[in-house]
Amino acid sequence: MTANFRFAQPNTRVRLGQRKIVRVRRGQDLVEVVAWASVVAVLAMFLIDGGVKQVTDVTTGLGALSRLTALVGTDLLLIHMLLVARVPWVDRLYGLDKSTEAHKKLGKPILYLIVAHFLASLVNYAMLDQKAILAELTNLVFNVPDMLTATIALILMIAVVVSSIQIARKRLSYEAWWLIHLLSYASVFLAIPHQISTGSDIAGKPFAMFYWISLYLFVAGNIVWYRFLEPIVLSLRLGLKVETTVRESSDATSIYITGKNLEKLGYEAGQFFILRVLTKGQWWRAHPFSVSAAPNSRFVRFTIGNRGDDTSLLQTIKPGTRIVLEGPYGVFTEARRSREKVTLICAGIGAPPIRSLAESMAARPGDINIIYRTRQTDDAALVDELTDLSQRRGFKLTLLEGGRGGANSWMPAHPENIPDHARISVIAPWISESDVFICGPAAWTRSVKKSLLRAGTPEHQIHAEEFAW
Numbered sequence: 416m417t418a419n420f421r422f423a424q425p426n427t428r429v430r431l432g433q434r435k436i437v438r439v440r441r442g443q444d445l446v447e448v449v450a451w452a453s454v455v456a457v458l459a460m461f462l463i464d465g466g467v468k469q470v471t472d473v474t475t476g477l478g479a480l481s482r483l484t485a486l487v488g489t490d491l492l493l494i495h496m497l498l499v500a501r502v503p504w505v506d507r508l509y510g511l512d513k514s515t516e517a518h519k520k521l522g523k524p525i526l527y528l529i530v531a532h533f534l535a536s537l538v539n540y541a542m543l544d545q546k547a548i549l550a551e552l553t554n555l556v557f558n559v560p561d562m563l564t565a566t567i568a569l570i571l572m573i574a575v576v577v578s579s580i581q582i583a584r585k586r587l588s589y590e591a592w593w594l595i596h597l598l599s600y601a602s603v604f605l606a607i608p609h610q611i612s613t614g615s616d617i618a619g620k621p622f623a624m625f626y627w628i629s630l631y632l633f634v635a636g637n638i639v640w641y642r643f644l645e646p647i648v649l650s651l652r653l654g655l656k657v658e659t660t661v662r663e664s665s666d667a668t669s670i671y672i673t674g675k676n677l678e679k680l681g682y683e684a685g686q687f688f689i690l691r692v693l694t695k696g697q698w699w700r701a702h703p704f705s706v707s708a709a710p711n712s713r714f715v716r717f718t719i720g721n722r723g724d725d726t727s728l729l730q731t732i733k734p735g736t737r738i739v740l741e742g743p744y745g746v747f748t749e750a751r752r753s754r755e756k757v758t759l760i761c762a763g764i765g766a767p768p769i770r771s772l773a774e775s776m777a778a779r780p781g782d783i784n785i786i787y788r789t790r791q792t793d794d795a796a797l798v799d800e801l802t803d804l805s806q807r808r809g810f811k812l813t814l815l816e817g818g819r820g821g822a823n824s825w826m827p828a829h830p831e832n833i834p835d836h837a838r839i840s841v842i843a844p845w846i847s848e849s850d851v852f853i854c855g856p857a858a859w860t861r862s863v864k865k866s867l868l869r870a871g872t873p874e875h876q877i878h879a880e881e882f883a884w
């Protein structure tokens with residue numbers, strides 16, 4: 416446990432009210448309009464190029480279907496990749512969890528479009544060449560330039576989407592899932608040559624060529640810079656390394672990371688980084704962790720629960736170990752606060768971002784109410800610091816200790832079975848007037864949200880960070 420922690424100065428000002436939230440929504444609208452406009456643009460190019468006019472029989476119909484599904488599918492695929500490229504301008508508007516959700520929703524429709532493109536082309540060529548389907552497939556794959564790589568690209572894409580289906584995901588380790596997802600880059604890369612050599616929509620058409628090359632370069636540039644180069648360059652320049660570790664509970668440890676000019680990391684309390692440990696066995700496996708202390712010039716701190724193989728190794732990480740931080744990410748920050756009163760609710764290893772928010776938020780005594788759900792308070796990470804912070808800053812801290820009250824309850828059992836929404840209104844009487852920040856396991860978070868809505872807190876005042884991938 417950390418005694419005498421040197422807290423950072425809290426923010427002195429915060430802009431409240433709906434205006435900044437409306438500004439974020441406008442930004443989201445703009446991005447969505449541009450994304451849809453790109454789909455309309457490829458449709459327009461297809462129509463202007465006589466896409467429908469040329470349809471006179473089954474084969475020309477199949478040809479048109481093949482072109483259309485390829486164009487729309489590829490456009491959506493590039494948007495799909497951008498959504499999880501961890502690009503700051505996407506993250507600032509949506510947060511990584513919302514953009515990942517949109518990415519997941521797009522996965523299957525894109526696969527259907529690309530499979531439809533493949534089938535329509537295959538049947539079309541088979542009819543034109545008067546060959547059986549299998550014979551045509553062999554002919555295309557082995558005799559037509561770039562079709563072998565395009566077929567491999569399709570197989571890789573199917574593997575990526577199948578690995579994302581819920582049942583398959585549950586059986587895969589995060590590392591296996593991540594490695595399969597890396598194949599999606601290979602898939603897009605392998606498909607490019609056939610689009611240029613056999614695709615009739617790009618070759619010889621200057622506008623289409625300009626559009627597609629710009630789109631590919633824009634997406635590739637964002638991915639290469641933000642996902643790969645920037646984190647490595649910045650972390651090496653700042654010389655990030657582990658300074659020390661501090662045991663916080665029987666299954667959680669804080670890791671203090673130091674370096675030069677830490678303010679260059681530009682993070683806010685409540686955000687998270689993807690942490691990569693540069694040791695022989697772990698350098699290729701990065702994991703997300705929230706900062707557990709407000710930004711300061713001395714260190715960046717993460718508090719890590721022992722949940723699996725890598726988090727177990729992190730409990731005993733050696734001082735001096737080099738670190739690469741990718742980020743910061745997430746919109747679980749004071750930037751999304753619109754009300755004067757704030758309620759911070761956490762459970763288990765959801766405590767780190769809540770702890771950093773409590774340290775940094777601009778507040779007067781009485782403005783912030785913290786609720787920490789623990790199984791056993793004397794073995795819960797960061798309780799001492801939250802207690803100390805609450806005393807210094809005049810916040811109310813409620814520790815809810817004990818086993819679950821019921822299957823749908825997020826609180827400990829109550830002798831009179833009072834429902835959660837009634838109990839939360841007693842613990843935080845102005846809950847409906849406050850912004851509420853929740854961090855904890857996914858099912859628990861959903862349960863908290865439900866009781867907040869029943870207690871009268873409007874949905875737009877509820878901010879949740881799910882520790883899910």
Ligand SMILES: Cc1cc2nc3c(=O)[nH]c(=O)nc-3n(C[C@H](O)[C@H](O)[C@H](O)COP(=O)(O)OP(=O)(O)OC[C@H]3O[C@@H](n4cnc5c(N)ncnc54)[C@H](O)[C@@H]3O)c2cc1C
Pocket residue numbers: 588589590687701702703704705706717718719720721722723724725726727764767768880881882883884
């Ligand atoms: C935005 C965000 C912030 C987080 N902040 C913290 C934090 O401050 N402190 C903390 O202790 N934990 C945090 N986590 C969870 C932490 O990332 C995982 O516990 C960790 O990655 C598990 O790695 P492992 O190899 O030890 O576990 P594994 O053995 O691979 O898996 C153990 C469990 O962790 C989950 N998991 C594995 N890898 C990831 C991953 N990359 N992202 C999310 N879940 C994963 C698995 O689904 C499984 O349930 C956060 C997760 C997210 C998404």
